[in-house]
Amino acid sequence: MRPLAAAALGLAAAVALVLTATAIGPPQDGTSPEPLLTTVPGPKK
Structure with a gap:
């Protein structure tokens, strides 16, 4: 009965x-206003 009472x-x-x-x-x-970053940024050129 206790498990039933705990579940309820x-x-x-x-x-x-x-x-x-x-x-x-x-x-x-x-x-x-800023978009979320969805990909890993590549190397900066």
């Missing part, structure tokens, strides 16, 4: 975390 508690905590993150929403800062 863990599931409830996970659902609460997801609902909290959904309620807060995405960050409002926007995006960075």
Whole structure:
């Protein structure tokens, strides 16, 4: 019975975390004006 109670508690905590993150929403800062570096830069010429 204890493993079932622990699983239910863990599931409830996970659902609460997801609902909290959904309620807060995405960050409002926007995006960075500089692009991310996606490749390793080559030697400078």
